[in-house]
Amino acid sequence: MKILNEAYWTERYRSGYTGWDIGYASYPLTQYLDQINSKDLKVLIPGAGNGYEAAFAYQKGFSKTHILDISKLPLTTFEDKFPDxxxxxxxxxDFFDHQGSYDLILEQTFFCALDPSLREKYCSKMKRLLKPNGKLVGVLFGVEFEREGPPFGGKLEEYLQLFEKYFTIRKLEPCYNSIPQRMGSEVFIHLVNQ
Known part of the structure; x- marks a missing residue:
């Protein structure tokens, strides 16, 4: 297992080895946020990186949007770009050390940046961070990768078995609005903490 600590992720950002970064907020998340009328939700975006989804949410009126990353480097870049x-x-x-209580957690392949041995721990932590009836919504990779990650992939069936132990599943299906380069390789999740 690789040690995916702060130094590892900072080096990935410093070297520009950020293949997960598409340079803007992902369509599945922007389209989901566009459907929400109540902007008073407390939102968390873990593994936010350069924070495109956070900037989008905040500019759309979700003023209680929080971002989290283990690496300071992308967060500093985000602060410089979005001083307000x-x-x-x-x-x-570290996500697992974070404390808080959220109505909505947006997942943009953060799950797939964690070693698969941490997936049960991820679910348990998400459940604790979400308020009752809070939602975990976002995108995971729905394919297996030939090389050792991150990112780490998986299959829809595996995700179903994992998430149904912790959440009510509203949606867990192939993503229909991925960017062209990722079409057919992403899964959209909409999970409820009950």
Whole structure:
């Protein structure tokens, strides 16, 4: 198992080895956010990286959007690009050490950046971070990768078996609105903490 700590991710950002970064907020998440009328939700985006989804959400009126990353480097870049974003809503911390309570957690392949041995721990932590009836919504890779990750992939059936132990599944299906380069390789999830 690779040691995917702060130094590892900072080096990935520093070297520009960020193949997961598409340079803008992903369509599945922007289209999901566009459907929400209540902007008063407290939102978390873990593994936010350069924070495109956070910037989109905040600019759409989700003023209680929080971002989290283990690496300070992308968060500093985010702060420089979006100086109006509240500093106390930017968290440089290991996801598993973060404390909070959220209505909505947006997942943009953060799950797939974690070693698969941590997937049960991820679900348990998400359940604790979400308020009752809170939602975990986003995108995972729905393919197996030939090389050792990150990213780490998986299959829809595996995800179903994992998530149904922790959440009510509203959607867990192939993503229909992926960017062209990822069409057919992403899964959209909409899970409810009950």
């Amino acid at each position: 974003f509240p500093k106390d809503q930017i968290h440089q911390v």
